[in-house]
Amino acid sequence: MDHRSSRKIPMDRREFMATTAAAGFALMIPKFGPFKDNPESIEKYYSALADALNKLPNAFPRTESGIELVLLRKIFTEEEAWLAGQMTIQAEPVSGIAERVGLTVEETTKRLDKLSNKGAVWGRGGHFRLAPFVVGIYEAQVWSMDHEMAHLMEDYMDEGGAEFMRFQPAIHRVVPAQGSVKTDWILPYDDVKKVIMANKSFRVRDCICRVQQDLLEERKCDLPLKVCLNFTPFERPPSDRDITKEEALKMLDDTEKAGLVHCVTNIEEGFYYVCNCCGCCCGILRGITEFGIEKSVAAANYFSVIDPETCTGCGLCIKRCQMKAIKVDEGIAVVDKEKCIGCGLCVTSCAFEAVRMQLKPEEDIIHPPKNFGIWEQDRLKNRGLI
Known part of the structure; x- marks a missing residue:
């Protein structure tokens, strides 16, 4: 079953998705800067960054629509994408990165600092590496997140981005x-x-x-x-x-x-x-x-175990369970072990001490x-x- 197709998407989001798809990557091309006359190169830089992110352990799945490129364009300038797309999981000294990309050490340091502020690279002891999209780049956007970025991220997840969690x-x-x-x-x-x-x-x-x-x-x-x-x-x-x-x-x-x-x-x-x-x-x-x-x-x-002799069927544990792993059956709460993630919230909230955590075999x-x-x-x- 395709779980994405069953999600109810509000009308304003469907309209946004349709507009984004119709506009395509071309409308995201800047009208100024050193790359203004070469849109194909710009798209190449964002695609290279997407590929570099997907080579990291965390993954950054590519989609058929290319929505991930529009998302990256929302976060990074073309110059930033050009440099970040040449970074890898290996931490390198600034001098090595500068030589490899053809910039001065001073200019490379300046650009890496900007990328670091956006969560795109991790730096330590003068060495830098590419950061993953999740957890990393995306979380660093908490201060710049706006309506458009929120939609782009949701659309990316819907179109296959969520597969990184598999x-x-x-x-x-x-x-x-x-x-x-x-x-x-x-x-x-x-x-x-x-x-x-x-x-x-x-x-x-x-x-x-x-x-x-x-x-x-x-x-x-x-x-x-x-x-x-x-x-x-x-x-x-x-x-x-x-x-x-x-x-x-x-x-x-x-x-x-x-x-x-x-x-x-x-x-x-x-x-x-x-x-x-x-x-x-x-x-x-x-x-x-x-x-x-x-x-x-x-x-x-661990997993939750409910004592049927003590449980009153009040239902508080059901309200507390984020995974919907508990239901009431014939007046007694029952845990679905396959859904339980062992968070223990049901244990700490039960006034009757009817729930306990059991260590797995x-x-x-x-x-x-x-x-x-x-x-x-x-x-x-x-x-x-x-």
Whole structure:
């Protein structure tokens, strides 16, 4: 079944999609700048960038319509696309990049800094590499996202962009709500509070998924926006997005009370963000709820069990479940283990203590890759790229 074809698209979005398709890439060509007289070269640069992004572990699927080129054109100038399209997964010194692309080191540094501000490259110690579209470039657009970009991203997902979530290992991993799992069962990489306690610098920003759904006027929830948390084990220069460690811990509590699912990078060590997600807005969780991609997120190694003797059938756990994995059968709540992602929200909300988290059998436990480098290698292998 094509899950995309079953989605109800509002009239204003259908009109936008039709207009975009009719206009084609030609209308996105700038009327000024060094490439103004060579539109074919411009399209070539955006296509090269799309291909470069698709060669990264995270993937950036190409579509028949080419909507992804219009999306990239919305984010990057032609000069930026030209340079970013020549970057790869390998971190290179600025001097090496400059020599390869035929620019001075000074000019290359200036352009790389601009690309870094747009989330297109990751830099460290004077070395730069291409950043993935998700998680990376797209999330960096949270401050520039507008109505047009929101539509373009949604259309891209509908036309095949969502397929990046089929590849394994998954990009995101669910960690259970605090206190939902017995202390002697909790796996070290699932203790998100412990991870936060070990870090020093904390910043928060709006959830781009809810921002996008707001702009589409398709948002189905009223859950909080400013819930995306990132942190580092070292101090950073001051930012107006800084919060204290205590505020970060409180955010975990508040998002759990609101019914949001904690998602982190799908690795054991070195993850530095926590997304707090809902099944209606989050692009990754929508992989399951909307696009029919069962493993778009790595489920936690636990599942919910409801005691039929204690359950009153009040239905609160059903309202709290972002994956619609619980239903009431003959007055008792029942969990669909195939849909349960182990977030633990049903456990922490049950006033009757009728729900508990059960550790999966040893043979069903899937440990995430040790670190990001191993994750990238595993994903490239599974995609047949190495």
